[in-house]
Amino acid sequence: MLLSAIVFLPLAGALVSALLPKERAGAARWIAAAVTAVDLALVAWLLLGFDVAGGMQFIENREWITQAGIQYHLGVDGISLSMLLLSALLSLIAVIASWKQETKLGAYFAMLMLLEVGMNGVFLALDFVLFYVFWELVLVPMYFLIGTWGGPRREYASIKFFLYTLFGSVFMLVGIIALYLQGGTFDITALTGMGFPATFQWWVFAAFFLGFAVKVPVFPLHTWLPDAHVEAPTAASVLLAGIMLKMGTYGFIRIALPILPNAAEQWSGFIAALAVISIVYGAALAFAQTDLKKLVAYSSVSHMGFVMLGIASLTPEGINGAIAVMFSHGVVTGMLFLLVGMVYERTHTRVIEDVSGLSVQVPVAAGLLAFASFASLGLPGLSGFVGEFLSLLGAWKSAIPAAWVVVAAVGVLLAAAYTLRMVQRVVLGTPSKAVEGISDLSVREVVLLVPLVALTLGVGIYWDSLLRYVDPAVRATLALMGGS
Amino acid sequence: MTGLDLLIPEYLLLAGAIAALFVERLSPRASAGAFLGAAVALAATVAAVIIGSGGEVSGGMLTLDAVAVTVRVAILALTAIYLLWMAGRGMGPERSQEAVSLALFAALGGMLVAASRDLIVLFISLELATMPAYVLMGYRRADERNLEGALKYFLLSMTTSLIMLYGLSFLFGIAGSTSFAVIAAAPAAGLLGTFAAVFVFIGLFAKMSAAPFHYWAPDAYAGAPAASVAFVSTVPKLAGAAVMVSLATMLVPHASTVPTVIAIVAVVSMLLGNLAAFPQTDVRRLMAYSGVAHTGYMLLALSSATPAGYGAAVFYTIAYAIPSMAIMLIAAEEGTEIDDFAGLVARRPALAWGSVVLLLSLVGVPPMVGMLGKLVAFTAAVDAGRLALVVVAVVMSVVSAGYYFRILRPVFFGTRPDVPVLARSRSAAIAIALLVFATLALGIGASPLLGYLGINFF
Secondary structure, X not given: OHHHHHHHHHHHHHHHHHHOOHHHOOHHHHHHHHHHHHHHHHHHHHHXXXXXOOOOEEEEEEEEEHHHOEEEEEEEOHHHHHHHXXXXXXXXXXXXXXXXXXXOHHHHHHHHHHHHHHHHHHHHEOEHHHHHHHHHXXXXXXXHHXXXXXXXXXXXXXXXXXXXXXXXXXXXXXXXXXXHHHHOOOEHHHHOOOOOOHHHXXXXXXXXXXHHHHHOOOOOOOOHHHHHHHHOOHHHHHHHHHHHHHHHHHHHHHHHHHHOHHHHHHHHHHHHHHHHHHHHHHHHHHHHOOEHHHHHHHHHHHHHHHHHHHHHHOOHHHHHHHHHHHHHHXXXXXXXXXXXXXXXXXXXXXXXXXOOOHHHHOHHHHHHHHHHHHHHHOOOOOHHHHHHHHHHHHHHHOOOOHHHHHHHHHHHHHHHHHHHHHHHHHOOOOOOOOOOOOOXXXXXXXXXXXXXXXXXXXXXXXXXXXHHHHHHHHHHHHHHOOOO | OOHHHHHHHHHHHHHHXXXXXXXXXXOOOOOHHHHHHHHHHHHHHHHHHHHOOOOEEOOOOEEOOHHHHXXXXXXXXXXXXXXXHHHHHOEOXXXXXXXXXXXXXXXXXXXXXXXXXXXXXXXXXXXXXXXXXXXXXXXXXXXXXXXXXXXXXXXXXXXXXXXXXXXXXXXXXXXXXXXXXXXHHOOOOOHHHHHXXXXXXXXXXXXXXXXXOOOHHHHHHHHOOHHHHHHHOOHHHHHHHHHHHHHHHHHOOOOOOHHHHXXXXXXXXXXXXXXXXXOOOEHHHHHHXXXXXXXXXXXXXXXXXXXXXXXXXXXXXXXXXXXHHHHHHHHHHHOOEHXXXXXXXXXXXXXXXXXXXXXXXXXXXXXXXXXXXXXXXXXXXXXXXXXHHHHXXXXXXXXXXXXXXXXHHHHHHOOOOOOOOOOOOHHHHHHXXXXXXXXXXXXXXXXXXXXXXXXXXO
């Protein structure tokens, strides 16, 4: 029941919030904060009762649409737990970050909570149809968050986001149908290790690849991302980059690898190549950006490339690294988008050239921005380093050509280059006109960032705090593949 | 129960249809007829559910199998909801009593079509189902465009009825009987059987507005009052789906090319319907083309020629009819241009969010019923080896998201200067709310219906 409560509590919150009368809409803030906080507490409770070596646990398996073999099947292992924690935490932070939201509050917070339903559900679902339901459910609130509360080009960005991801996921649906007809069930755990014929696997993998790769996003399917990020309100950007991109890579790890192991091996070279291109291309584009938000958006493409590289390695190190990057990127990019949002609220510009000298005018914000940037570029001791190091290590040990791994490693340097250049321009220097007279972060804003800073440091210094949950699940997944 | 008491729902409708014409003598309220009709349809729905399946009338001329009962209940329930809406809104400037009566007659015909297992009964019921629809589509007597559309509909429908009748006559020639059971058991008739089957299906394709026999639909819909389109574009299609299933069951043994023909029409409908819906600015035209596309998906399931596929085709049609009717009812209230939907979220927030549920269901986004309809339809088709068509279908459903969002976008992001003055109507609101609820509930709780229709792949 605990998992169902974690998934559906926000749905109750969303309904209440949506039905608030207009004059009481302000209460939506408190409802959303309470609901997401309780949800986080439930996840913490789950964490306490979680058995690291216990495999898939807290399983709920009930009949749902029996005739079509669809079940209501939820469960959590180390991989999903790390993502669930991230989802619950960032949802709460997104709510508090939206405290100053003024327009259509009831609908706004309802959308945020609905988004959490979908995200939590994706990480817990063990039935394909249920997974697909949550996977698609996420699109709807995000469409409205971007489309209603977004920037000037919000309508274009929101529909582009929706159609791109829908395009990917309908192919996933074809893959799901094919697996169902071949394997006789929609149950994700039951379909693992079935040993489907190689050609069949290859094609189904192709279908899933389209579904997941659009979400990640992998070059060349990434073009929706910068548009969506630039137009999205801060909270939506945080959740989009922090969690929704991880749904794609999570799908690869949870579904594509254990169910289609042979195809995963055949595809790994191609995926690694795309991953390396994403790393370098994303970094190069980030370098060229003049808009802070776009810079963070393209850096996401680059960082998600490391995740894909780790997955493509099919080694324990690589996949542990991939999940570590997913977790760290969620935390760090969340921080970056929050800070960029906070700076934008004050200066009303995101153009890098117009914002400089933050350290003089607003030392707290500047310090935190510098901290988040260092974490993002993978400074050892901060969370970003762990995952990228492990991903590269895994890729190096795997069959992926060494030259590609070297190119990917150069991507780390590029990340340092564009991030440091941004820090140099924005944080240092003399205050520009837009920066003059702005106020430093409020207590609410600092409180918002503290848990993310703590996680960045905690995971960065003491990797094991994250990997002790993830590693057994990764090894179990690889064992299902019949590999190492 | 055996025999004629199985037809209690039909009797109720017949009585209701006649009574609706005269009820104004008893009650001065204009909505009395519609309320009466809705009550009768509701009572008939309950009766149909209680009667259930398994019965035969007149030696099997009418047979209530699972498909027939499902379609019967669906037609009745949708008619009841439609008339409830009509009680609140009427037919605009025209009198609504006749529309109520016509809708009930059409529903009666549809129910008989779904159950008929005899060529003559089928043809007569089919005419009973379509005749009232001609009048409904031409309801606005003073409007020339309306009459033009209705005339087009009438002529094309008559022509295709005759083509179908021609095909039916071949079938009679092959088997020497009008009974489906005898025809199915007759020895295969080679080319003649194929001709017969193709003629019969062409008639049905046209009635279901499947491409390339859809030309009447956009013009007829665009000329007609949206309230008529809401009924004519949805309820008769349920009957059409049922009769296609029973005819396919009967004819596939005679003409092995039938599934291929259906598959070709399916793919043409999906492509043409979805692509042609894109540039439309009139909601009725847009929904006409979207109807073509959805018929395509339904035919895709039908082309699998398996019991599960037949069940999926019927389920898909129900999944299409419910939200589609609701969207047309909203258009009847708000205006038929896409821009008329502008700013709906500010004027009527509940309706705006309801339209999100409806349109996303038509796209196929879970957890609404449309997604489940697509899931079972596509599964049946892949199972029958039509993977390539399913790939076309899923790509086209992304395209469909494009035009459904063209409706949704003004609802949330547009503003309308001249806000129409619309009286509050509780019964109309309840009717639309019921349709929205059904769209959600049939998606989440589809299990009983799927089981009833025999959609089970293993």
